[in-house]
Amino acid sequence: MVSKRNPDELLKFIPARDSPPYTLVVVYGERSIGDFWTFPDDGTVERVLGAIAKVMPSILTLDDVKRYLESLDKPSERVNRALEAYQSLVKLREVRPGEGLPYKYEPPHLPGWKDMMIGGAIPGLKPNQRNPYFTGGTAKHYRPVINFDKCIKCSLCWEYCPDSVFDVTPDGYFNPALAYCKGCGVCAEVCPVPDTIIMVDEMEFEDGYGKFIDEYRAWKENREAYRKWFESLLPKAQVISVRKR
Amino acid sequence: MEVVGTGTDAVAYALMLADIDVTSAYPIRPYGGVMQTVARLIADGYLKAEYIVAAHEHDQFEIVKHASAVGARTFVGSSGVGWLLAIEAIVAISTDRYPVVALIGNRALDDPPGAYGVEHNDALMVRDVGWLLVWVDTAQEALDTTLIAYRVAEDPRVMLPVGISMDGAFLTHSEHVFKIPPKSKVQKFLPPYDLGNRKLHPSNVISVAPQVNEDWVTEIRKQMDEAMKNARKVIEEAYRDFAKIFGRDYGNPFVEPYMVEDADVVMVGMGTVSKPIKEAVRRLRAKGERVGFLRIRWFRPFPTDDIIRYLSGVKVVAVVDRDYSFGSPFDGGAVFTEIRSALYEAEHRPLMMNFIGGLGGREITYNDAINMFNMALDAARKGRVEQRVIWYGVRE
The missing domain is CATH 3.40.50.920 (Rossmann fold)
Incomplete structure (x- = not known):
């Protein structure tokens, strides 16, 4: 894992496993997301390779890593990053069975051909309905926090959310069902009122998967407490767009 | 009523009786006669239908696919290489399970180019992709089979397209005497097209043709397999009812x-x-x-x-x-x-x-x-x- 936090702190957010014990390796650095379409050339790959050489030289030795990185462009910069991780940036933590966030992955039930609509058609969802299998798991990095005091009920967050996360409340607010949120930030992006939907690092919260806070209910129960909580999070919010912040 | 007409005329009269809603046309011989007769029937007020002239055959088959998805009874057709140009849409029509009826005026595939005469390889190109395929022999059989095709295709147990093959020139262009039955009998034989819960409409919110991975393809194909097997029984029922209502018994339907x-x-x-x-x-x-x-x-x-x-x-x-x-x-x-x-x-x-x-x-x-x-x-x-x-x- 690439993080600036220490292993004990991270373990609160990592789903527990039944068995066997494993070693959590944390490489110091900014987290970085890469996939088929994006490859941020920010040193993450080099640091991870250096960490593997440190922790499991049977898979990859430091010489292997160097030889590979020297074949690329900017070789000295890349090798330095790998060396940095190798020498000083790796923290290890043995994780026992059951340690971590109590969250059990349930694989989706796939319907048989007799249960599906013909031609693979899919019934649409009604408002406040969601596909129970499309939860975000433990994957999201940020979550939306809503300042209901400032909300003008324009419904843009509800319309734009690609995962239909928002429930319409009886008095016309839009309450995120956080278990389904993937943390994309579109709601915060389209919200026309500054600092009304903010995206906050998931690791600021310890409510945990499956028992996420109900923001709307918390606000209804104690507006003053909610306002204070929101204001405490505001400085930690991600900068969503220059236009607004 | 007894008339003289070509094989493609007979199909066009059947479309009038079946009261189709949408047809899309693109000229190619020998199928082309049917679009001319349909155009005349619309112009003369015998048939009320959207007649859409497509940019090419691929459009032509896409148009009826989408029209069928919103609940329109559709007709389309082509010949030889025109039929094959539309192959992507043709396969999507059957895999999306829309009961489109098509006329294939059988024609040799190019090259050598310009062989307008009959060969069956054009229709046979789709034998493995979920289209029902039927070959007709006379203008009367063409008319009757077109009505039967809608009945079979639109049966909820089937919901697959039907390709009616007609030998180019020998039947598309030769004149026969055939009977046009009264519309009242056709209405008894052919219920209105009903897609049920699959009709694309703002009041019935569904997604069709979703992008899926390997978790779903086998099941969707298996549904088609079952529909194709069901078709044998549905075809038998349709011919039995046809004989009862129209008094013309084809005996063994197959x-x-x-x-x-x-x-x-x-x-x-x-x-x-x-x-x-x-x-x-x-x-x-x-x-x-x-x-x-x-x-x-x-x-x-x-x-x-x-x-x-x-x-x-x-x-x-x-x-x-x-x-x-x-x-x-x-x-x-x-x-x-x-x-x-x-x-x-x-x-x-x-x-x-x-x-x-x-x-x-x-x-x-x-x-x-x-x-x-x-x-x-x-x-x-x-x-x-x-x-x-x-x-x-x-x-x-």
């Missing part, structure tokens, strides 16, 4: 047996080749030869049981293919190969011969049919087939 009961040699074919072969059967029967003919109407679903019933125990089965399947088992035609495969389960397997004939619209006369029968009778007498596949009439 095949037309002609003097096969005691036959030693049976010729098998699809489409208008029946005419010269039936004539040859009559002449040879007059001379005491025990010959017969079996015309295949429905090629998909394939009439496996009927093929076995009529051909098991026959001495020689000779299949006339107006198509060819290059590199197929024993290097024969597509129909020959399928019949041979079905007969593997027959109690008494016949000897089999295959005549590749009439390609690109070359005529097969009754003299040709008699020559073919004589070769098959010779094999029957000898008890063995010397040449399994014969390119009949090919210039050496």
Whole structure:
């Protein structure tokens, strides 16, 4: 894992496993997301390779890593990053069975051909309905926090959310069902009122998967407490767009 | 009402009776006659339908696919390479399960270009992708089969498209006398098109044709498999009701047996080749030869049981293919190969011969049919087939 936090702190957010014990390796650095379409050339790959050489030289030795990185462009910069991780940036933590966030992955039930609509058609969802299998798991990095005091009920967050996360409340607010949120930030992006939907690092919260806070209910129960909580999070919010912040 | 008209005219009258909602047209011969007659029927006020002139065949088939998805009864058609240009949309129509009815005016595939005559390879290109395929023989059968096609395609147990194959020139362009039934009877026979919960409409929010991964493709194909199997029963029901309501009984819906009961040699074919072969059967029967003919109407679903019933125990089965399947088992035609495969389960397997004939619209006369029968009778007498596949009439 690439993080600036220490292993004990991270373990609160990592789903527990039944068995066997494993070693959590944390490489110091900014987290970085890469996939088929994006490859941020920010040193993450080099640091991870250096960490593997440190922790499991049977898979990859430091010489292997160097030889590979020297074949690329900017070789000295890349090798330095790998060396940095190798020498000083790796923290290890043995994780026992059951340690971590109590969250059990349930694989989706796939319907048989007799249960599906013909031609693979899919019934649409009604408002406040969601596909129970499309939860975000433990994957999201940020979550939306809503300042209901400032909300003008324009419904843009509800319309734009690609995962239909928002429930319409009886008095016309839009309450995120956080278990389904993937943390994309579109709601915060389209919200026309500054600092009304903010995206906050998931690791600021310890409510945990499956028992996420109900923001709307918390606000209804104690507006003053909610306002204070929101204001405490505001400085930690991600900068969503220059236009607004 | 009795009228004189071409095979494509007969289909157009059937569309008027079936009260289609949308048709899309793009000209290509020999199918093209049907779009001209439909245009005239609309212009003269006999049919109210959207007539959309497409930019090309791919558009043409996409248009009816989408129209069918929103609940419109649709008609479309093409020939030869035009049909193949639309192949992506054609496959999507069946895999999305829309009961489109199409006319295929059978035509040789280019190249060589400009061979407008009949060959069945165009329709046979879709034999494996979930289209029901039927071959008609007369203008009357074309009209009747079009009505039956809508009834079968739109049955909730089927919901698959039907391709009606009609021999180019020999039937698309030749004039026949045929009867146009009253619309009241058609309404009794053909219920309104109802997609049920799959109708795309703002009041019925669904997604169709979703992008899926390997978790779903097998199940979607299996649904199609079941629908195609169901079609056999639905076709039987449709012909039974058709006979009751219109008073015209086609007997076995899937095949037309002609003097096969005691036959030693049976010729098998699809489409208008029946005419010269039936004539040859009559002449040879007059001379005491025990010959017969079996015309295949429905090629998909394939009439496996009927093929076995009529051909098991026959001495020689000779299949006339107006198509060819290059590199197929024993290097024969597509129909020959399928019949041979079905007969593997027959109690008494016949000897089999295959005549590749009439390609690109070359005529097969009754003299040709008699020559073919004589070769098959010779094999029957000898008890063995010397040449399994014969390119009949090919210039050496």
